[in-house]
Amino acid sequence: MKPLFTSFLWVSVVCLSLGITRIGAQERPTLHADAPQGIPLWKNTASTPASTPGKPSDSSSNPAGKKALSASENIEENENTDEVSFVPKIDGAVKAKFELSTYDGQFRFNVRNSRFGVSGNVSRHMVYRMQVDFNNEGKVSILDAYAGYQTGGWDIRLGQQQYHLSTDLDRGPSSNMFANRSFLAKYLTGYYGSELVDGKPKDFVRTLGSRDLGVMATYTFKTRIPLKLFFGVFNGSGINNPEWGKSVNFVGRAEIGKNVDGLRLALAYYDGSAPTHDRVIEIGDVYEQVPFQQKMRIGVVELCYRYGALFIEGEYARRYLENYSGQNQVMTASHIHSYYLFSMRPSCALNHIAPIVRWDVGNGMDYLNKVTESVQTVNANRITMGVNFGFGKKFTRSEIRLNYEKYLMKDEPSDLSINKLYQDKFTIEVVAAF
Numbered sequence: 066m067k068p069l070f071t072s073f074l075w076v077s078v079v080c081l082s083l084g085i086t087r088i089g090a091q092e093r094p095t096l097h098a099d100a101p102q103g104i105p106l107w108k109n110t111a112s113t114p115a116s117t118p119g120k121p122s123d124s125s126s127n128p129a130g131k132k133a134l135s136a137s138e139n140i141e142e143n144e145n146t147d148e149v150s151f152v153p154k155i156d157g158a159v160k161a162k163f164e165l166s167t168y169d170g171q172f173r174f175n176v177r178n179s180r181f182g183v184s185g186n187v188s189r190h191m192v193y194r195m196q197v198d199f200n201n202e203g204k205v206s207i208l209d210a211y212a213g214y215q216t217g218g219w220d221i222r223l224g225q226q227q228y229h230l231s232t233d234l235d236r237g238p239s240s241n242m243f244a245n246r247s248f249l250a251k252y253l254t255g256y257y258g259s260e261l262v263d264g265k266p267k268d269f270v271r272t273l274g275s276r277d278l279g280v281m282a283t284y285t286f287k288t289r290i291p292l293k294l295f296f297g298v299f300n301g302s303g304i305n306n307p308e309w310g311k312s313v314n315f316v317g318r319a320e321i322g323k324n325v326d327g328l329r330l331a332l333a334y335y336d337g338s339a340p341t342h343d344r345v346i347e348i349g350d351v352y353e354q355v356p357f358q359q360k361m362r363i364g365v366v367e368l369c370y371r372y373g374a375l376f377i378e379g380e381y382a383r384r385y386l387e388n389y390s391g392q393n394q395v396m397t398a399s400h401i402h403s404y405y406l407f408s409m410r411p412s413c414a415l416n417h418i419a420p421i422v423r424w425d426v427g428n429g430m431d432y433l434n435k436v437t438e439s440v441q442t443v444n445a446n447r448i449t450m451g452v453n454f455g456f457g458k459k460f461t462r463s464e465i466r467l468n469y470e471k472y473l474m475k476d477e478p479s480d481l482s483i484n485k486l487y488q489d490k491f492t493i494e495v496v497a498a499f
Contacts, residue, residue: 153185158462158498160238168481168488176200178238182209190216194226207305208276218285225278225304228297228316230254230333231365233380233400234275239498240461242404243449244468245490248427249382249398250275253363255431256339256386257440261354266345268440270433273339273361276304277314293320295333302340312338314361326371335363344389360387374406386431396442400425404453406460416463417455424448436480445487446473462498467491 160178165171182196196209211224227235234250236242254273259266279299286292294317300307301314314337322329337360344357362385369378379401385393402423409415428444448471457463470490481487 149186149189151186153183155181155183156239156499157181158237158239158496160494160496162244162492162494164485165491166485166488167491171485177202180208180238187212190214194222218287220283220285221280222282223280225276226281227275228277228279228281228299228335229295229318230275230316230335230363231380231382232331232367232369232378238496242402242421242453242461243423243451244466244492244494245449245470247380247398247400247402247423247425248430248445248447249380249400249425252396252427252430252432253382253384253398254361255396256342256359256361257431257433258342258357258359259345260343261345261352264352266352268433268438270431270440271340271342273301273303277301278304278307279313281316290321291323294318295320299337301337306340308341310341312358314338322369324369326373329367329369331365331367331369333363333365333367335361335365337361339386357389361385374408375403376406377401377403394429394442396427396429396431398425398427398430402449414456415454416457417453417460419453419455419460420451421453422448422450432478432486434478434480435484441478443478443487444475447471448473459498461496464494464496466494466496468494 158178158180159176161174161176163172163174177200178198179200180196180198182194184192184194186192192213192215194209194211194213196207198206198208201208207225209224209226211222211226213220213222215221229235231249231253233247234253236246236250252272254275255270256273257268257270259268261267277299279297281295281297283293283295286294296318297316299314299316300310301312302308302310314335316333316335318331318333320329320331339359339361341356341358343354345352345354347353363382365380365382367378367380370376379399381399382397384396384398386396388394400423402421402425404419404421407418407420409417424446426446429442430445431440431442433439434441449468450471451466451468453461454465454467455461455463456465468491470492472487472489474487478484478487
């Protein structure tokens with residue numbers, strides 16, 4: 066890990082030396098992807114007119130010529146007033162798609178997500194957030210359920226929530242830019258085990274996901290170069306699973322820069338264990354199922370650049386997962402993706418057209434081979450190309466997407482013919498988020 070974090074340090078120095086270029090830009094996906102975008106949860110901004118990208122604010126609404134306040138300045142000002150709205154903010158998203166495998170010509174229609182959430186204030190400083198997915202791969206799942214306290218630069222939340230290890234891992238259906246997730250988002254928090262089924266051992270692969278039960282504290286520094294720190298303590302047992310235990314998982318993150326034009330650097334580290342699960346051991350001629358706590362450590366570095374309509378973002382992650390022999394199994398995942406936003410005329414039915422491309426790499430990714438029914442690892446490169454047609458002013462929230470995925474694999478898995486996971490695909494996806 067030392068060479069990796071030495072590289073992190075050098076990237077930080079370069080970022081600081083370059084500084085942060087800030088130019089007014091239109092709305093884009095944020096780190097907190099599944100929270101209502103553009104509105105601070107802890108304050109009411111309904112009475113504040115939103116400015117149009119590239120258009121100066123109407124001076125008639127501000128006769129005194131008072132300088133427009135930033136979100137953080139609005140928070141500070143409102144803390145000294147009684148202007149707090151208790152009206153809930155409702156949000157949701159539906160993500161449906163048509164997928165065609167160019168490997169064998171098979172296709173399917175699929176509703177990947179159907180989410181509904183609500184958030185708001187219960188007092189001047191206390192907020193809440195609840196979110197449910199009614200079709201999370203065919204299951205109903207509670208995603209967010211937390212209460213938070215916000216004052217000054219502090220934001221402390223207790224409950225089930227995202228632990229903000231990776232920006233791409235955090236992106237949900239209302240903020241993801243592609244039809245399918247990156248290797249990093251899909252495999253980074255994966256773990257494996259085995260269980261007895263009809264008296265015989267059977268392997269499985271599961272994932273911790275981007276959420277857990279615990280407490281997350283963030284502090285935003287008001288400095289010339291923006292700095293935000295995250296620190297969280299979690300059960301490590303995954304969502305909707307409040308297990309008792311004697312250990313906790315830790316996550317820390319630091320962000321330098323803003324989610325507007327210019328550079329943003331982020332470093333994150335996760336230390337703990339995968340959710341306690343089972344593994345099968347053989348004693349003589351008898352199989353026995355025993356609890357297994359698998360240690361997990363993850364390091365992530367991100368670099369994002371925005372300039373006007375251009376967006377480029379890259380992430381690199383390295384995961385150490387303890388195997389049955391007590392050794393570390395290493396997985397690395399990285400990607401770089403980019404789009405360019407072409408705004409359309411007001412008379413056009415479309416608001417924007419965004420050509421988009423992603424290259425991602427995964428080495429040592431755990432998956433369950435459908436032929437051997439055993440856990441294996443795979444190395445793969447993938448190129449995703451497409452175009453997003455936007456019908457609303459908010460990018461990624463009202464779109465039709467055309468994506469094509471091309472897999473480049475040195476050694477094809479033995480179940481490739483029946484496993485759509487690594488087959489080349491063409492996807493048409495519709496996303497409607499509010």
